[in-house]
Amino acid sequence: MDTIINRKSKKNKYLLLVIPAFLLLGYFVYSALTKKRSLTVEKGEITIKTVEKEYFEDFIVFQAKVEPLNSMLLNVIEGGAIQEIFVENGDLIEKGQPLARLYNPNTELSYVTQETSIIEQINNLSKAKLDLRNQELSMAKDLVAIDHDYQDAKNQYDLHEKLYNEEIISKNEWEKTQENFRFQKERKSIIQQTIQKEKQANQIQISQISQSQAIMYKSLGILRKNKNNFLVTAPLAGRLTSFEPVLGKNYNTGDNIGKIDVMKGYKLVAEVDEYYLPRISQNQKGRIEHKGSVIDVVVSKVIPEIIKGRFTVELNFMTDKELTLQQGLSFSVRLILSEKEKTLVLSKGRFYEDTSGKWIFVVNGNSAERRKIELGRENPLYYEVLGGLKKGEKVVTSGYTDYKDVEILNFEN
Template sequence: MIRDTSAQDSLRSPLDIRRRTRRRWLILAAAGLAFVLALAWLVSGWSTGGRSVDASRLRIATVTRGDLVRDLSAEARVITANSPTLYAIAGGTVRLDVVAGDAVSAGQTLASIDSPELRSRLVQEESTLASLEGESRRAGLDARLARFEARKLLDQARVEQTAAQRDLERMQRAFDLGALPRNDLDRARDNLRKAEIGVAAARESHELQLQGTKIDAENKRLLAIRQKAVVDELQRQVDALALRAPFDGQVGQVQVAQGANVAIHAPILSVVDLSEFEVEVRVPESFARDLAIGIPAEVRGNAAMYTASVAAVSPEVVNGEVTARLRFDEGEQPPGLRQNQRLSARIVLDRRDDILRIERGPFLEQGGGRYAWVVEGSSAVRRPIQLGVAGLDAVEVISGLEAGDRVVISGADRFDNADRVRITGD
């Protein structure tokens, strides 16, 4: 026989039906409340921003007040402040007395050049000088003789004038007594006049002789002085054939071989002054306009910091860089420096005291630094700002921010230029 469903049926009372209905209404109410809460959460998200970013992906910094140092760091190379190269004063054969790296003292002979041509010229010019000096002395003697002869003629003319004067006086007394005719008196007067003219001519001749002999002697003397200068210059060149150390230091690069025949003005060797070094740095072209002589700098070497200043700035740009030279302050040069040694340098371009500052970050490049996202509660709000000078680790805030404001300095590229962004997480 086939069973029916009568065994599965059960009798329900009205109280059970009411309970079941109440339970259904409670479930529906709970589901409605959950829907309303979800809708409220969505509306709250839409009201606080169009986007939502996790806080762990952002870097937030606080605006503070303090000092800002605008500087730049660069790799530096030690160079010698004084490293002259010695050149050949004349062509000849080189004899080297030192090798590269030798320590030398001031005045020590480093190399010598054998130049027969220059030494022969010196001997010739010395002979010419001796001849001119002899002529100068002879001209002085001739001048004395000429002055003596002129003086003798002047004295003779004066004696003749005196004799003519006495004759005239004697004739005048005789004429007054009637013992002498007038013709003899007039002849005596003419003789006195003639003697006076002779004295005047002798005096003029004496003065002209003095001037002429003085000019001749002076010309001879000047020729001898000129020749003496030529001999002194050749003697200097001959002395310079021995290349001497200009100061205490070390031989740098030797550019010729022992016994080589070199031409005039050929480089022979260089001498390095180990007591004074400078630091050469290469600065990006964008910082070139801010560099000036005297700007303070710091050089790190041998695990210590030493103060320096900008001593020179190259006027040209090479491969987008400008070369500057730093000079250590007095007493600040590190011990044990070597040429071409690598150091790190820091140049202080500007210093601002007690200003608003914010840590540097990618937000400076985003939008050209004209705006930033300021954290307000659980949201980041875009706000226009104005920034000033920038240092290595911070940038000056001119307007738009206040001390204590929290600013998103990294990760703002995820905001997609939204005016308000919700920040989730811690």
């Protein structure tokens, strides 16, 4: 009798081969994904610093230049072409000293025309005032004649009154004398009232004319003074700087052709990065070094206008001693932003450029492992450590350009 032999399934055989291979592949993939990426570096190529607890002083350092405490811009008052130059850049000048002369024929002609017109108007007003004076004089003469006629009539009235009472003259002649006296009396009264009113009206007109003349004389004075604006003079004494006018070159009204520095006192002027604008204010103190001595300075003005990422700060010297300084001299200013306080600090390094202070390599024996950190304030020497590091830990502070995707650094001596 035949025996039935069962044949192994090829399918089961394949499964026995595929499953171990799949598991092995999965192991390698898992290991590759979970294994921390490392890199071996020469220990001499990196910089290692220790996290310390030190007094942290929030300050910044920037360069500032010496400038005179007070200066005045020299602007062209009346536009024109430079005709003459009397001084040179850098000269010490006195108040009122001529510096340059400009010429503008069109403006000169306009001044002459305006001056002629004003003088003509003044003359017309003077004539009108003279006419009113003559009118008053004529009325005064008329009043004298009328008063003479009145006196004659009155004398005749007094005489005829006596003669009539003595019956020497007739009634008809007496009545004529009375009528003439009445007429001269009323005539004198009316003329006196008229002259008084005319005189009052004339006085008002003369006063108005005088006011108009005063305004015109003032305008004429300003006009003649403006003609002198072609001559640029020094408004105050000092040193002339940035003065570079060119003969024949045209300058418009308001154009700047130089600056006068008052040689009494100095200040420091600095251009500071806009990052520090919210942290700098008036009365903040700082210091500089000059000839081996430390000199205190104080912020006197903050100009918040940002130009090309920088704003302007002015500082005054806090000393009664007269300093021998030179305009343009540069000083390194250490400006204090907060008082000293003891805190955890980390020395500055190039690592910040690649990590923005969010992580760092912490040394552990012959390797360093990547760790998240939190940094706060900074000064030119230190970063303030807010979290992620402890006192005494060592960290790599050199550049991380080649280590951005690495989690462990292995050191090789």
